[in-house]
Amino acid sequence: MIEGLYLAWRHFTHRTEMQRFLEQCCWGNNRRWTETEEDQVKELHALINMLFKPQLKVQTRLVSHTRGNHSSLRSEPSKLSLVLPGADPEATRLGIVLAAVGPNQSIRNITPSWEDDLECKWLPIEEGMGLKIVGKVAKLSETEHLEVRVLYYSPLALMTGSATEGSPVVGGKMGVRYLIKGGKITVHSNEDGPLPSDKMLIEQPVSNKKLQPERTA
Known part of the structure; x- marks a missing residue:
């Protein structure tokens, strides 16, 4: 510890x-x-x-859009990387929601597509130890942006063997929330008010089997 x-x-x-x-x-x-x-x-x-605040990074792709005789390029998320300082693959409790948010605050749950093919690596010791998780982001429509909510239970509780549903969540009860538009990430604090994706429940944590780092030769 x-x-x-x-x-x-x-x-x-x-x-x-x-x-x-x-x-x-x-x-x-x-x-x-x-x-x-x-x-x-x-x-x-x-x-x-x-x-222990999770660090989020996004990789983007350029998508061509044609309307009538006019064509344009826009940037949309392709992969999402999540760094969890202090995380241990056997004990970490992590909940996450990825929501595609459209006009009139319509929401679409795209979490499963991110979780389906996760890549997990150890963070090197000089970066503080922990895990880096990378997953693919489902295609968004032209009018949608991405909202991400991360519930990362306190590694301090895990280190002492006392992690429960009531353990502190990094960032508070709602965890850490992010708005992603194109390649720009904005942290949405609790003082900034609710988001449409807050309505989506995190029913179960990410399986610890999916948090196992890749073996290196």
Whole structure:
């Protein structure tokens, strides 16, 4: 557990976010949280969210579209990569929703096509350890964009063997939410309000069999 925390800390120390947390935590000069039990829980969750926040990357493809005599090219997602800091393939609890969102907030569940053929690799030690998962994104219509919601249960709970349905989720109750339009990814925070894809339930976590890293020669 200590080794995992150290590696995560080492990987993120160069970031302003870590510097800000150290200033605001119980050791800092600009404390944000008090000694109350409620604030101590908030401080722990802030640390979990910072160290273990999933990182999302998208690969795009160019798609030709013809309307009448006019042709145009647009960029749409082709593959989605998810980096899970601190993840262990045997114990990680991961829930995810990929939704194609169209006009009038219509939603289409395209999660199964992403999960069907996942590629999973270990993160190298210098990147903080964990897993990198890559899957294909189903084709979107011209008017659709992609919304992704990730429920990644706290690796701290996994390290201590106490992970349950009630364990902290990185990012809070709704997890971490992303808007993807073309190749641009925007993190949608809890303060930004609801998204159409919030209506879609994550009925079961991704199978641990699908999270097994590829064997290298």
